[in-house]
Structures are given as C-alpha cells and as structure tokens.
Amino acid sequence: MVDTYLNINAFSAPAPFTFGNTGPELPNTRTFGGYGMNAALLKTIPLTERVGLVLKGEFFGVLNHNIFGPPITDINNPAFGQIISASGNRTGQMSMTLKF
Secondary structure (H helix, E strand, O other): OEEEEHHHHHOOOOOOOOOOOOOOOOOOOOOOOOOOOEEEEEEEEEEEOOOEEEEEEEEEEOOOOOOOOOOOOOOOOOOOOOOOEEEOOOEEEEEEEEEE
C-alpha cells in the first residue's frame, strides 16, 4: 500500500538492556486524517390520515475516498514504517418503515 510513510533509516533498535528515546510503539506517530461524505434520501408517503410509509436510503463514503490506517510502528517487524491497511468502501442501506 504506502511503503514510504516513515523513513525507516531514521530509527534504530536500542542496545540490549537499555531504553531508547521513544516509546515502544512510537506513540507520537502522526497518521492520516479521516474524512468522509455521507448522504441520505428520505421519502414519506401518506397512506391514510394516521398511517404513513417512510422510505429511506443511506449511503456512506459517497465519494469513495480511502482512509489509510496507521503505519506499523514495531521496529522488529519486517514491515516497519509501512501502511498495510485502508478502509472507506462505498456502502449503502435501504429501509422502509410503517408509521401509525
């Protein structure tokens, strides 16, 4: 996915039985911000004076933008510094409600 998010040459494992100058999982690593656009359509259909039908369609991630996950921050992992997860698929759901 994204192979060059962290410069892996800027990090090194500390000597045995010593502490490094950062946390064990690089807690201060900044990641991509998440944003999305959702939309909903709603239609109310009166059937009688007291009974109505409501049709609703909800759509999530309308623009289909990827939202990347955080990079792997374990220095002992061969994929250190790489982003290997993403989400943000376009999905939708429909519903029908009878109100009385």
